[in-house]
Amino acid sequence: MVLNTPSISKVRYGIIGCGMMGQEHLRNIALLPGASVTRIFEPDDAMAAASLSMTPGSQRAFSLAEVVTSPDVDCLLVASPNFRHAEQLADIAALRPLPVLLEKPACTSLDSLRDLALLRKAYPAPIWVAMEYRYMPPVARLTEEAHSQIHTGPLSMLSIREHRFPFLVKVGDWNRFNRYTGGTLVEKCCHFFDLMRHVLRSEPVRVYASASVAHNHLEERYADGVPDILDNAYVVVDFANGQRAMLELCMFAEGARYQEEISLVGSRGKAECFVPGPGRFWPAHLGAAPVPKVVISPREPKGPRELDVPVDPVALAAGDHNGSTFYQHQRFNAVVRGQGEVEVSLRDGLAAVLMGLAAQESARTGQAIDLTRGDYALAQI
Structure with missing residues (x-):
């Protein structure tokens, strides 16, 4: 170890x-x-x-x-x-x-x-x-770039792409239905809406989503009926400080080399990270699973610089989240012992849910959802 x-x-x-x-x-x-x-x-x-x-x-x-x-x-x-x-x-x-x-x-x-x-x-x-996801080593390294602004300058754009496998089987199949999960853009994507707020250090003001059920679970039947969870989406979020963020989700793309690709673009340059999916799903005949990377691409002098961000093998083997569950537990454990501060508050969690619910509603209605007033006002939390 x-x-x-x-x-x-x-x-x-x-x-x-x-x-x-x-x-x-x-x-x-x-x-x-x-x-x-x-x-x-x-x-x-x-x-x-x-x-x-x-x-x-x-x-x-x-x-x-x-x-x-x-x-x-x-x-x-x-x-x-x-x-x-x-x-x-x-x-x-x-x-x-x-x-x-x-x-x-x-x-x-x-x-x-x-x-x-x-x-x-x-x-x-x-x-x-x-x-x-905050605690995946490559994502944490990218967040440092965002907050330091050394290589990017002030940020204008944040893009998150997750191309992954369909939802796994859960006890009772509860994760097949919006009424139990909150919807895919809540259940799965609250992680990414949390990252947007965390990286950009600003509050969302408007959400627009386009999404559908294209391929997954269409032949499945349960006592609760036909699954209604989304399997692909684009979500655009406007932030109070003028920045924009986008999420691209596809849940029938598990053949990709990387599961998550995140990019930041500012006035001075671009920074990206590339995160592989769970190692247990990587095909053995392809050899070792990919190593996570961060890529720094300044506007001047031009030329990207790739940095490997390997994850401790013990933490990596303990779960499906690129070692992040262990690093999260270290910090929570310190809080319990009175030696640390909560880094992801209940308000943070509720903000991510509200963004996901707004995205679900936008996908349903085809309308952008205002987060400054009405049922989806962020101020209520």
Whole structure:
């Protein structure tokens, strides 16, 4: 193991929801010295058994309340299905408001967003929304370029392209329907709307989206009906400081070398990063998976400069998010120990959801959505 993590005092985690993403969190918590998982609430028996096998000494709980009120729990990870997040956070607030790492999206509707906006102001403990993409090493390196402006100058444009695989199978198939996920532009893309705000350091004022269901899940049938989640989209966002950002999403392009490509353009030059998808999906016959890159392209003197941004192999092997889940947990763990500050607040998480909901509505109606007034006003959070 080559991770460089300082020795820490013991922090005991309670887990609410432990499916595919929850188990990625378990693998990363296991890399933190002094951290342990003591309680797991996971209604699905198979997922619960798999999770317990990964966390020696942990116990299965049979309710959220059992986890939250257990004296051997110091903080909580909520990784349940999207549509459970708001109600579960409200239950936690009523029972015992512990520090929470809340998986994205924070919620899935305007009503739950308004409820959480009120909860945010009263909750006495830290809430960190899990926006893993901020902590991917190549994305973090690109963000440094954006904030320093050394090579780009003041930014004018931000473009994010994600070409990836379709949604994976989840327990109960809840991720096939907008009413459970919030819609693809909330469920998947809140990460990217968060990155836009984080990189540009400005608030969005208008969203326009064009999207459809072109290829994925068209032949699937469930008790809830035919899947209605979008599988491709363009989203354009105008920001208060005059900058513009664009998202290009395609969920039937898993043959690409890189899954995410992000570019920044300013008055002095351009900076880009290239991020491969999960290593477990890279075809073995092609050899080693691609190494993430950052490319700096100044206007003068002309000529791009490529920088490899390798990810620690231990962190890389612990999940599907380019090592970011581990780096996020390091920082959240420090907050629990009183040695750090929340970097992705509940307000950040709600802003990303609001942008996603506005994009879903724009795609539905064909109209741009104003984020300065009305139902989608950012001021309400």
